[in-house]
Amino acid sequence: MGGILKAVGGGNSHACNSLEDYLNQEEKVQNDERIGINCDPESFNDDFRLERAKHLIDKDARAYLHYVVSYRDTDGLTNKEILEQTKKLVEGIEKFKGHQIAIICHSDREHHPHTHVVVNAVNSETGKKLAFNKKDLEKAKELLIELDKELGIEQELKIREGYRSQSMKSYKALEKGELGDKNIWKVAIKNAVLESMEKAKSKDEFIKSLELKGYSVEWSDNRKHIVVSDSEGNKRRLSNIEKEYPALEGKLTKEGLEKRFSLNAIKENGVSLEELKVQYKVKSLKDLEQEKANSWKKEIKKTKTINRGGMEL
Template identity: 35%
Template sequence: MAIIEFINGRNKTYTGLRRAIDYILRDDKTAFSLYGGFNCDVDNALNEFVMTKRHYNKETGRQYIHFVQSFSNREGISPETAKAIADELLLMDKFKGFQMVYATHTDKPHLHTHFILNTVNSYTGMKWKMSKEDLQELKDYSDEICRRYGLIVTHGKKGSHIDRGEYRTMEKGHSWKHELFLAVSEAKRYAISREDFIDKLKQLGYQTEWSDNRKYITFTNIDGKKCRNRKLYPPERFTKEALEQRFELNAVKLDKQVSKAKFEGLLSAIKLFETDGGMGMDHKNTYPLSQMENAAGADDILNAKQNTGLNWEKESGHEM
């Protein structure tokens, strides 16, 4: 079965809208064949969302709706099937005329599809509304699709509204393995060679054992806990071969000065979160990368750090 969750949040700025779209399309979470645009071009979705709002003079209030369709890891469905189910879900009459970007994520044991919906209807100019009856109809429609794909539909909690913090805690949790996953992902994002990758992980607090004589890479955190690369999810993105291919691509595509500055900014942000967390904490934060991801996303923290500093309350206005 699939569970529908609406992620509550203020969602009142174009900055937040851009961030949400960027997040669900991240290449460490999805793939080109697993995302799409509904009533819009996925590559130009932000601009098209804004054009619709301006056309109808409805730029205030909530800018987008974020909901997730999640599947149990016991279902055994493929990412392609999860994406196909999402495609069919959008054919529901409730979504007619609404623009949407959606992406099936494969970075967790349970497959799930994120949907970012423009709150202004491109056909009518009406703003999005959802009653309890509408939510139940959406859940029933989702269940009907799942049945057609041979998934078991059970009774119980099948959908609700939860706040963003609850969802991210449920999705990721705070664990040393998830913290390691984030560290390896960041090192992978900026490294241009195996040696550079190992060095960046060292700066992030991890020792890396990468030997040509061993099949797997072993990572060790500051507490001595070990984890092999095959335990990171999805494992095919963290094989030696996949990492080497990414390093080669980075060496060609990345601007070395910009990349260096961003990684140094990441290290500076981590120091803030390790001390008082940048969030008023009075103790050392064991999982700074997880906390950063939950709070605002690493990119936003880096931008704030490099410009005017961290200001978590300044999410207002309509800047893009």
């Protein structure tokens, strides 16, 4: 199929620091698969910040731009080859010349090899901000196609110049994101929320996970709604996500999330879903989630007591 270049966005210095932490997690980066162009890929935020200070750039100004290059397993590239292919790509993009760039390969997704490219928004040589528009992105995609051809990788389907996919449905979704569709940020926030919800065992872990992805969370006892914001200032109420995705109804409320966190904690302690069904005399997880909040908390405490050999926590 060939490589796919996707523009993820950008953010200020605070978001850049969170992004650095997220991209350099040990479980995501194997065999130290990183490349730094005029910067240290493990501490690129500090290097970027020094350049901004040198050119007297406001600390709240956009600090970076973020891109992802991904390949399918069927392309047959190793992680090292994907890393090198990404390096060739960024070195071939004229507008990136003079900018510090961190390239980090994530190996945690077995069937989705990909690299993250973080570009300092300020040119080290001129002090000017990077202006990278839709036409520049299309040119970069065409360059990636040519680089793939040199490795004998042909695109599986070319529907329109600069874009390719395996189906019209996935092509449309990809095109919207790459052309800067105004609503694509909504999908990004939704995906980040679901990913964090799947693993978090508490409210604090949930919020920290989203912050590491570059998002901020407003969750207050005095407010009904939970709000997640991206680095560009786009805000999303979790209740609105529920309205757009009926399958999530009731799962993104404060009570629904707390129930999910408790379930995640139980599962980590070694209690399987099947054991929970037997213990609580229910037929499905849906039935379990319909229990009242107070009853749920009592049952959680019972389970923890059993797991700790009968000792109260």
